[in-house]
Amino acid sequence: MNIIKVKDYEELSKKAAKIITGEINHNKHLVLGLATGSTPVGTYQELVKNYDNKLVTFKYTKAFFLDEYCLSHPRLFEYSNKYFLEYNFFSKINIEPENVFGFDQRIEESEKTIAQMDQHLAENPIDIMLLGIGQNGHIGYNEPGCSFESTTHLSKLSYKTRLANQRFFSFADEVPSYAITLGIKNILDAKKIILLASGSSKAEAIKELLSLKISTDFPASSLIHHPDVTIIIDEDACSLL
Numbered sequence: 001m002n003i004i005k006v007k008d009y010e011e012l013s014k015k016a017a018k019i020i021t022g023e024i025n026h027n028k029h030l031v032l033g034l035a036t037g038s039t040p041v042g043t044y045q046e047l048v049k050n051y052d053n054k055l056v057t058f059k060y061t062k063a064f065f066l067d068e069y070c071l072s073h074p075r076l077f078e079y080s081n082k083y084f085l086e087y088n089f090f091s092k093i094n095i096e097p098e099n100v101f102g103f104d105q106r107i108e109e110s111e112k113t114i115a116q117m118d119q120h121l122a123e124n125p126i127d128i129m130l131l132g133i134g135q136n137g138h139i140g141y142n143e144p145g146c147s148f149e150s151t152t153h154l155s156k157l158s159y160k161t162r163l164a165n166q167r168f169f170s171f172a173d174e175v176p177s178y179a180i181t182l183g184i185k186n187i188l189d190a191k192k193i194i195l196l197a198s199g200s201s202k203a204e205a206i207k208e209l210l211s212l213k214i215s216t217d218f219p220a221s222s223l224i225h226h227p228d229v230t231i232i233i234d235e236d237a238c239s240l241l
């Protein structure tokens, strides 16, 4: 694992965006896998700046959603990962809509959307997977206990994850109980993985990850033997090391 320690969130975001920009300039047909949540927001902002400054084009880039909530009602669409990535990233760059692969948010459509995603993944292997990390070590919505062989699936969100994500919703009972996620195997199939962690709330998880103990109880530990993982962590996330 390549570990990059940076001072703060701003530096983390710039560093991640610089790596991704460099990779796209090297291969304009790059296929990205993209996390949502608060951690990568700065990276998306920096990538948008690079696009505005003509340092990168996304004309031929493809992008996969890493995961998506199963929403209990269409009125909650603005909490979806689809809305999040459209708002924070895709609407601000020149990616072609047909090059974006996401999920249906309706739980009753989960089987169909999972099968479609598996088909798209088989046709477009992911080059760079951008990840955050949950306080319980989840990556995507692969929660503790999830098999390292898992592929795209419906995941029941843990109490801890739902609690951590309450901040994105107006009411606690709106936080979805289920999400669809690429599985750990799909994540490990990516050629390169970049995991971001910022802030003291991630310090325990980073300590656990860097203890290099491999266990399904801590899904991020599946990354340890991947040949190309870069972890970018800021001072607060390193505070227990």
Ligand code: F6R
Residues within 6 Å of the ligand: 034, 035, 036, 037, 038, 039, 040, 066, 067, 081, 131, 132, 133, 134, 135, 138, 139, 140, 141
């Ligand atoms: C969401 C995802 C999750 C988040 C994790 C951390 O698409 O992949 O694994 O990365 O829950 O979320 P934040 O960044 O909000 O702390």
